[in-house]
Amino acid sequence: MPAEEATSPSEGVQVNGHLEKSSSISSEEELFDPMCDPENPIVVKFQDVSAAAYKIRNGIERTPCTKSVQLSALTGIDLHFKKEFLQQTGSFKERGARYTLMALTKEQQKIGVVAASAGNHALALSYHGNQLGIPVTVVMPIIAPLMKVNLCRQYGGNVIVKGADIGVSRSHALKIGKDTGMVYINGYDHPHILAGQGTMGLEIVEQVSDIDAVVIPIGGGGLIAGSALAIKSLYPSVKVIGVESERCAGFTESMKAGKVVTVGAQSTLADGLAVPTVGVNAFATARNYIDQMVTVGEEFIALAILRLVEMEKAVVEGAGATGLAAVLAGLLPELKGKRVVIPLCGGNIDTTVLGRCIERGLAADGRLCRFVVTVSDRPGGIAELCKLIAKLGVSLKDIFHERAWLTSDIFSVQTKCIVETRGHEHADELRRALEAQYQNVFWGPHSLMGP
Template sequence: MIELADVEEALERVRETSRHTPIEYSHTFSDMTGAEVHLKMENFQRTGSFKIRGATNRIMTLPQEARDKGVVTASAGNHAQGVALAASRSGVDSKIVMPEYAPISKINATQSYGAEVVLYGADYNEAADHAHELEESEDRTYVHAFDDPYVMAGQGTIGLEIMDDLPEVETLLVPIGGGGLISGIATAVKGRNPDVRIVGVQAEGASSVAQSLQKGEIYERDSVDTIADGIATRRVGDQPFEVIRERVDEVVTVSDPEIAMALTYVLERGKTLVEGAGAAPLAALLFEKFDFEEGEVIVPAMCGGNIDLNTLTTVIMRGLVATGRYVKIKTVLRDRPGSLQDLLDVISAKKANIYAIQHDRTSRQIGMADTEVEIDLETRGHDHVEELIEAIRDAGYEVEVLV
């Protein structure tokens, strides 16, 4: 099991490629929660993610013979970029296997840092299986995304920065995928101050740690399904799991809608961009997935900002729906002049803004003299949505809320 000294030794190596990222006090999230919230802005890190830390520590500790033969790894995107940049800076050849459905932005970024990218498999686990085949056939060193003591120690340097910059921290929220990040941070933080509480956060669609802790052995999911692709792994790593059992105080889960809302809040109120995995710790705080006291000093680790623009669009829309800022309705009108205007007058009276309108006269679910109408609306919250729907129904329309 890694110890504080391993993380401290990693710090000098990690400084060769990574930034000491800031911790920023958030008035917004402090007011929303009653806690004293400080955000660890690791989304400002080089390559947009903490992964550069562990990748650098691993590659810089390789013997020269292994460096000459090159490295290989598998990643959904963030670890890929970290390995690519760390390898390029060290003059080491790198080959990265990414899932076929990895965001194009992460594929392009990985290539731009000098790695050869191979697309293989439906998810991280299938990509990792192929990467291990390349490890054997090409005699490369496999740089694991999380199940490696040097990688874990490198990620743990975030914990050292937090303790240096905010020694009064009481609770630290850390996302969990494979467990490399939280195992390193927990080692660093508990080594400096055993009283700091470490809370791990997983996405519901990729949660395995809570079950693993209950069973006393690692539980592996059959599949993963979450917008937080940075923590979308079927199981926690063997070595991180041992550290989690020893040094992590609690593990909670958050849903995709909760992650989407947290990401939307960070973008709109915090004026910064994080990916789903980076928003998960804040979601756990905003939706009170764990107990905390008024004024408690809490640090959510915003671990990355690499989000594909198509994914971002979907996440923002989900966040708007979840906060009552967007609603899509369907109703049926008589297919004659003025029918649509009558409906729009009801909507206008309730001061809802129209994004889009779609007509369909061909649906078999309506009469020959009717037309089906779908309307996308901008609203001002859940109460406003309820008032709007009630007004439309009071005007004699049957309304179906689509989203």
């Protein structure tokens, strides 16, 4: 299927053989998704999830839900991971995408569907649309990872790159749907999407017995809405905990307000959770099933990614690791000794971002440290520092020294170091040794700015 890029307002794009002019989009024109009406939210029922489970049973991976021996020992919690990153396109989004496509009428399937997405929803629709013979058009913002754009095309999706953010992409997708008759599918709020995502909850309670709690990441709210509905309908005593990035806590604020509110979204490692306005159907469905909400910081998301790589041999994106991040951050002490399931929702992380996450995780774990120390500029001064570092079994990763901006002593040099240690205790041992031998030691995140 041809894929065209829309790069300017005057440029046309091909959508299933029809030329759509981008200039026809008016900022004043109201573009409305009738399936996601804030005034009349649709509350998904348990029978909807059951129907979805039956219809998609032969097209979706039944992912394993296994105990993590190492992380259970580390956290004191009987941890089980639902490994949704093992779906064909790397995320749970396939569940809702396939069910929504299968629920279309024959005429709708012939015309096709359109969606706006920066990643996983676009991948899921493209893949399953190709499997089912349904034309799929996805509008992706220019900030979408190139890897995901290319994969959508490989899966047979008609990709339009349009908009500086997902909001612009959504408006463009809605306009395409209006002009062509294609069904617009909201990736986290369409009722069939919610029902499809709920099939993960059904699998969890089938695979793990005597569950005390389930910790589920929240972006737009589709996954927790469907899954909490499924879990609580069968086992009301299971505690459902939602986790958001503290940089975009839309569901938390909406729960406090009792209605959907829009919040600011900052850049976050959990980019899949950065949804300023949660789904109205998702909120209406989930609000009565969620027992607790927590928000987690960036350093613990990075640490969770690192722990999963090292202990589970699992490569998981930031959004998918957020449930574990909440546990590692100590936000859920009441779960000690309990049996807990955490879905690892997705594994579509860019290699470069993975490298940054691992380094940030090492820093949060005290295994990557930096400091500035002033040493003698006489022969052997820096060598003495290196000997002290080596004597403690610390690995010197990088060293840089400068003289020009040190005004206190003409015969001293300011030395900046990045080192690798075994953890916080080892790092503290190094810090104490440095402070015992040198007068000016500046340790920690701001040390590279100098004293």
